[in-house]
Amino acid sequence: MGALIKSSILRKVVMALSGLFLVLFLALHVTINFTSVFSPDLFNELSHFMGYNPVVQFLMQPILILGVILHFVLGIVLEIQNSRARSVNYVKFKGGANSPWVSRNMIISGLVVLAFLGLHFYDFWIHEITFKYVESNPEDPTRYYEETVQKFIPMWRTVIYVIAFFLLGMHLWHGFSSSLQSMGWNNKYTASVKAFTKLYALIVPAGFIIIALYHHFNHLSQ
Amino acid sequence: MNLVLKIWRQENAEAKGKMVEYPMSNVEGDMSFLEMLDVLNEDLINKGEEPVAFDHDCREGICGTCSLMINGEPHGPDRLITTCQLHMRKFNDGDTIVIEPFRATAFPIIKDLVVDRDAFERIQQAGGYISVNTSGNTVDANAIPIEKDKADEAMDAATCIGCGACVAACKNASAMLFTSAKVSQFALLPQGRVEATDRVMNMVRQMDLEGFGNCTNTGACEVECPKGISLENIARMNREYMSAIVKG
Numbered sequence: 001m002g003a004l005i006k007s008s009i010l011r012k013v014v015m016a017l018s019g020l021f022l023v024l025f026l027a028l029h030v031t032i033n034f035t036s037v038f039s040p041d042l043f044n045e046l047s048h049f050m051g052y053n054p055v056v057q058f059l060m061q062p063i064l065i066l067g068v069i070l071h072f073v074l075g076i077v078l079e080i081q082n083s084r085a086r087s088v089n090y091v092k093f094k095g096g097a098n099s100p101w102v103s104r105n106m107i108i109s110g111l112v113v114l115a116f117l118g119l120h121f122y123d124f125w126i127h128e129i130t131f132k133y134v135e136s137n138p139e140d141p142t143r144y145y146e147e148t149v150q151k152f153i154p155m156w157r158t159v160i161y162v163i164a165f166f167l168l169g170m171h172l173w174h175g176f177s178s179s180l181q182s183m184g185w186n187n188k189y190t191a192s193v194k195a196f197t198k199l200y201a202l203i204v205p206a207g208f209i210i211i212a213l214y215h216h217f218n219h220l221s222q
Numbered sequence: 223m224n225l226v227l228k229i230w231r232q233e234n235a236e237a238k239g240k241m242v243e244y245p246m247s248n249v250e251g252d253m254s255f256l257e258m259l260d261v262l263n264e265d266l267i268n269k270g271e272e273p274v275a276f277d278h279d280c281r282e283g284i285c286g287t288c289s290l291m292i293n294g295e296p297h298g299p300d301r302l303i304t305t306c307q308l309h310m311r312k313f314n315d316g317d318t319i320v321i322e323p324f325r326a327t328a329f330p331i332i333k334d335l336v337v338d339r340d341a342f343e344r345i346q347q348a349g350g351y352i353s354v355n356t357s358g359n360t361v362d363a364n365a366i367p368i369e370k371d372k373a374d375e376a377m378d379a380a381t382c383i384g385c386g387a388c389v390a391a392c393k394n395a396s397a398m399l400f401t402s403a404k405v406s407q408f409a410l411l412p413q414g415r416v417e418a419t420d421r422v423m424n425m426v427r428q429m430d431l432e433g434f435g436n437c438t439n440t441g442a443c444e445v446e447c448p449k450g451i452s453l454e455n456i457a458r459m460n461r462e463y464m465s466a467i468v469k470g
Contacts, residue, residue, distance in 0.1 A: 008398075008436045009426055009463045078436045082394035085435030087327045091230070091241055092320040094294030095393060098445035104393050106438060178439040184464065186457030 011074060016179035018071040023176055023200070025064055030207040037214050040145035047144035051128060072114050079107045102170045103178070109171040116164035123151055152215035161212040169205035176200060223249050223315035227262065229274055230322045232331050239331065241320070251311035255298060256281060256288060258310055275334040281306040283448065286383030289390070290335055291322040296387035296446050304385060304448045324390035328397070328432040341432040342384045342400060348428035349421035350404040352413050363413065372410050379406035381449040388443035388451070394435030399443040401429045402459035403451045409462050419469055422462040 032050065036043040050056050095104050102109065127147075131137050152158050176197035180186075185193075225246045232239030244266075249258055256278050263273035279287035288305040292298035298308040313319060321335065329337040354360055368376075380403075388399035405422050408414025414421070437456060444453045 006430060007426065007463075008396075008430050008434075009460055010467075011436060012460065013464065078438070082396075082435040082438070085327050085395035085433060086325055088239075088325055090291060090294065090322055090325055091228075092291075092294040092322070093393075095440075095442065097295055097299070098391055098442040099393075099440035103438070103440040104442075174439075181439045181453065181457055182437075182460060184457045184461030186454045 011078060012182040014070065015074050015078065016182035018067045018074070019175055019179045020183075021063075021067045022071060023172070023179075025067075026172075026204050027200075030204050030211075033211050034207055036145060036148055037211060043148070044142055044144045047148075048139070048141040051132075051144075052139060068117065072110065075107065075110050100174065103174040106171060106174060109167045112167040113164060113171060116160065116168075119157075119160065123157075149215050149219060152212055153219050155216070158212050158216040162209050165205040165208045165212075168208075169201050172201035172205065173198060223251070223310070223313070223317075225249055225313065225316075226318040228318060228320045229335070231274070231334055232323075234333055235330055249310050251309065253310045254281070254306055255290070255292070255308040255310065256306050275332075275336045277336050278306060283307045284383060286385035289324045289337065289339075289386060291320075291324060291390055293320050296324060296390040297385075297448055301445070302448055302450055304383075307448075324386050326386075326389045326395035326434065328395065328434050329386060329389065337386075339384070339386050341434070342386065342397070344432065345397065345401055345425055345428045346384075346404060349417070349424040350408070352408060352417060354413075366412055368411060375454075376407050376410040379403045379410070379451065379455055382407075382447075382451050383449060385448060387446050387448060389434065391442040391446035392435065392437075393440060393442065394438055396437040396443070397429050397432070397434040398437035398456050398459070399447060399451055399453070401425050402455035405459045405462060406455040409458060418462060419466040422459060423466050426459070426463055 032043070032046045035046060095101075152161075177194045180190075180193065180197070227244040227246055228241045229244060230239055231242045244262055246258070246262060249261070253261070256276070259274060259276055266273045277287050277289055279285045281288070283304045283306060286304070288297075290297065290305045292305065292308070297303060297305045299312060300308055323329075323331055323335045323337045324339075326337075328341040329339055332338050382400060382403035384400060386400070389395050389397050392399075405425055408421060409418050439453070439456075441453060444451065
């Protein structure tokens, strides 16, 4: 832990590894969520599996929570250290001339996503824990679709989803390819892989946005 | 052309600095940026005022001494040049030019636009060399065959002049591009492999001790580097560092 605090490269590597893990998780998450658009039964089945499988619940879920905590705590630590590395700011700093805005403002997109995660935890994780362990309700493999749709009925929550995933897209636009560079991966394939990471940063958040909008408007039309 | 210069003036390291405006007239497009500052200083001296302190030496883009943040960019708006190679024809009549020192906590200001870049020297001293037997039994470097692409990459890394533009451009004031260039130029060659593990650990440790920020891969350093040092060097240094940790 001491080495992690002291070494700038180790901090980068941990930031990258936790980020890459979250990238994988997002792909799985959006895939499962997308089934809710065309097959409520399949969505229920997959959600029930994720909610009651012991490997997912007691191994993967704690790793995921640890990954999220590590990523945002380290991100905030890095931001503080970086601001100390320039104690007097420039009167004129033309960052846009040499680097994209998203790459220079990961803390903004990251904090918005973190705030959204608070809402997301309240909406789904706390709800699940209460349903299963506080109220000790019996298993109901058919409840997930209806519960999810109910969440997207209020306009305010749908708007928050759209904004948060737009910011997540910006975060991934820089963060995904950046994590590969941090892991030392920069070679003749980098241009193609970078193109893939940009595509991922567009498609995955767009998927979440489409799902939220679909359930919001689909409900209104019923 | 007529210009307005806004220059950071600071008496010494402890003093509080401020921007001071200097109107300039009859500036020739063929003047280099430093020559323009020379003219300003001549005027200031003639008026009995303190000239603006700024770093310069070779004035041909190879020593890495000149610095300056010009209109928010290290070495000014042009690419792949140092401030001494920047010409006034890049500016327009009536322009206001903001001139500041390279800013980083690890580069404390000595006076006006002059900063102390000894932190780079200490990083270099921590491992930016190879231990050579100089007793007369030294093997001729050319006697060791080296692949052309490796030799070229090492040469590219070695062109870093240590000016500090990478630190100045980085929003985090990170010195990763400089340190990685120095690590790479040795790591790519057989002579440098012998001490590669200790070198990367020691140079990165020194870089962190100096108080530079963390690299977040914005790529600003690569764009602003007057010698075009590539981000590939940072990736290589990361690999070297992780490999050194695994080897213990």
